[in-house]
Amino acid sequence: MNVTLRDHRLDDPAQSHLGFIDCDVHPYFRTPADFDPFLSERWREHRRTIGGRSRQGLAKTSLYPRMSPGNGMRGDAWPKDGGPPGSDLGLMREQLLDLFDVRYGLLAPLVGGAAAERNVEFGAAMAVAVNEWQCAAFCDPEPRLKASIQITLEHEASALAEIERRAGDGRFAQVNIPPRGLEPLGRHRYRKILAAAAAAGFPISLHLGGTSGHASTGGGWASFYHEEHPSYVQSMQTLVTSLVCEGVFDEIPDLKVVLVEGGFAWLPALAWRLDKHWKRLRDEVPALKRAPSEYIREHIWVTTQPIEEPERPADMLSTIEWIGPERVMFSTDYPHWDQDDPRYAFKVRLPEDWARMIYRENARALYRLD
Amino acid sequence: MARHVVAAVGEIPPGGRKLVTIRGREIGVFNLDGEFYALVNRCPHQGAALCTGVVVSRLEASLPGEYRLSQPGTMLRCPWHCWEFDIRTGQSWCDPNDIKARTYAVTVEPGEALAKGPFAAETVGVAVEHDYVVLTL
Numbered sequence: 001m002n003v004t005l006r007d008h009r010l011d012d013p014a015q016s017h018l019g020f021i022d023c024d025v026h027p028y029f030r031t032p033a034d035f036d037p038f039l040s041e042r043w044r045e046h047r048r049t050i051g052g053r054s055r056q057g058l059a060k061t062s063l064y065p066r067m068s069p070g071n072g073m074r075g076d077a078w079p080k081d082g083g084p085p086g087s088d089l090g091l092m093r094e095q096l097l098d099l100f101d102v103r104y105g106l107l108a109p110l111v112g113g114a115a116a117e118r119n120v121e122f123g124a125a126m127a128v129a130v131n132e133w134q135c136a137a138f139c140d141p142e143p144r145l146k147a148s149i150q151i152t153l154e155h156e157a158s159a160l161a162e163i164e165r166r167a168g169d170g171r172f173a174q175v176n177i178p179p180r181g182l183e184p185l186g187r188h189r190y191r192k193i194l195a196a197a198a199a200a201g202f203p204i205s206l207h208l209g210g211t212s213g214h215a216s217t218g219g220g221w222a223s224f225y226h227e228e229h230p231s232y233v234q235s236m237q238t239l240v241t242s243l244v245c246e247g248v249f250d251e252i253p254d255l256k257v258v259l260v261e262g263g264f265a266w267l268p269a270l271a272w273r274l275d276k277h278w279k280r281l282r283d284e285v286p287a288l289k290r291a292p293s294e295y296i297r298e299h300i301w302v303t304t305q306p307i308e309e310p311e312r313p314a315d316m317l318s319t320i321e322w323i324g325p326e327r328v329m330f331s332t333d334y335p336h337w338d339q340d341d342p343r344y345a346f347k348v349r350l351p352e353d354w355a356r357m358i359y360r361e362n363a364r365a366l367y368r369l370d
Numbered sequence: 371m372a373r374h375v376v377a378a379v380g381e382i383p384p385g386g387r388k389l390v391t392i393r394g395r396e397i398g399v400f401n402l403d404g405e406f407y408a409l410v411n412r413c414p415h416q417g418a419a420l421c422t423g424v425v426v427s428r429l430e431a432s433l434p435g436e437y438r439l440s441q442p443g444t445m446l447r448c449p450w451h452c453w454e455f456d457i458r459t460g461q462s463w464c465d466p467n468d469i470k471a472r473t474y475a476v477t478v479e480p481g482e483a484l485a486k487g488p489f490a491a492e493t494v495g496v497a498v499e500h501d502y503v504v505l506t507l
């Protein structure tokens with residue numbers, strides 16, 4: 001469809017982005033040896049001599065390797081010292097934190113391989129190491145950055161211990177679980193971990209990615225990255241559906257879930273569909289006390305990047321209205337290639353109160369910042 | 371409108387580019403097979419430094435499997451979200467009628483003619499025996 005009314009970039013960008021809270025910032029290591037100080041000799045040696053083994057064929061890259069150098073990095077984010085984008089705090093400050101006077105940045109470390117590690121004891125050790133490394137390399141020198149707790153979902157005892165260890169530590173904001181896993185997150189065997197996170201006051205962030213060991217789409221392997229990219233949405237939908245249908249939100253009323261980088265325009269449609277089927281199939285899920293859409297509206301937050309760009313820019317407003325402007329939080333995804341610039345990401349002017357909520361207040365309340 | 375000498379011709383080889391700042395505006399000057407073009411260093415999508423992106427061919431396929439590389443070295447790919455722009459016209463690949471990068475008129479002129487002025491020299495010194503790339507803005 002072609003529509004003539006097109007406003008590709010607001011010429012007079014609102015200043016409401018200044019001092020925003022960025023809900024998706026990616027820190028990287030310079031070399032994998034950066035984790036060594038936080039590993040025991042047993043696992044240091046393991047890392048050096050055996051290394052990570054994930055649930056996919058390609059052990060050292062993502063399920064569908066990205067097209068640009070560095071596996072999908074913003075072209076101008078390479079530090080001069082030759083390290084990978086996201087590894088240089090100085091450049092991160094220059095291109096993101098200081099440039100926009102970012103109030104807080106929520107780190108989403110996609111490193112270390114803890115979550116998908118098949119040797120779960122090594123995974124557990126790597127999770128602890130990545131958590132320590134986030135603090136040492138980023139959050140301690142730059143308190144605006146908040147760490148996300150890495151855990152190994154398939155090693156319950158270590159996951160519970162790690163959540164407990166970080167509870168009350170203001171440097172950590174949430175527990176990070178990749179949406180692609182061995183089983184949907186609502187399954188009973190993950191319940192204790194979700195409950196522990198909620199009890200410790202940590203939201204769960206589902207940042208796209210992870211490796212299930214299965215094809216990334218529900219219908220087989222993708223040929224193109226263009227095909228792979230939207231398939232992340234499927235894993236988000238699966239997890240939202242699983243958490244709702246398994247009654248997790250009734251069992252853990254304090255559980256808060258953030259969908260990071262999975263898009264969001266699909267969420268109202270999923271809620272409609274779940275509501276429709278709930279009316280017909282509720283006997284199967286008698287634990288659900290309310291319509292699925294109500295659990296979603298109450299327990300699910302979304303981050304904006306990669307932002308939807310509807311052909312009629314104003315459609316963004318009704319989309320946000322359906323999700324609830326109090327559940328949408330701005331994110332850049334720095335330093336990835338598809339990151340969003342807070343000045344120009346929205347092609348439609350947001351109502352002032354929505355802008356305040358989306359750029360700052362929702363994240364501040366959710367993560368209890370300040 | 372003023373004319374600005376932005377480079378000596380030999381300074382930007384075919385396939386090369388030079389970033390200049392004219393009246394506060396960052397502009398990329400490109401040499402495509404001996405022809406010079408200039409584009410604003412600002413992507414119309416979200417404002418990335420467009421002229422620092424890689425230059426690629428135009429890749430077309432009439433049917434799956436029938437690929438054709440046309441116009442080698444004419445498309446500029448944004449370093450952020452990879453939108454591509456025709457260096458010669460500023461037209462975007464994704465929406466050529468509606469989305470364009472701003473272009474500027476450039477000519478090649480002999481130093482001899484330029485020596486008579488008027489032009490704004492910026493940082494390029496003019497010698498009568500050389501040719502220069504002149505941008506009008």
Ligand code: FES
Nearest residue numbers: 413415416448451
């Ligand atoms: S800023 Fe250039 S493609 Fe997005």
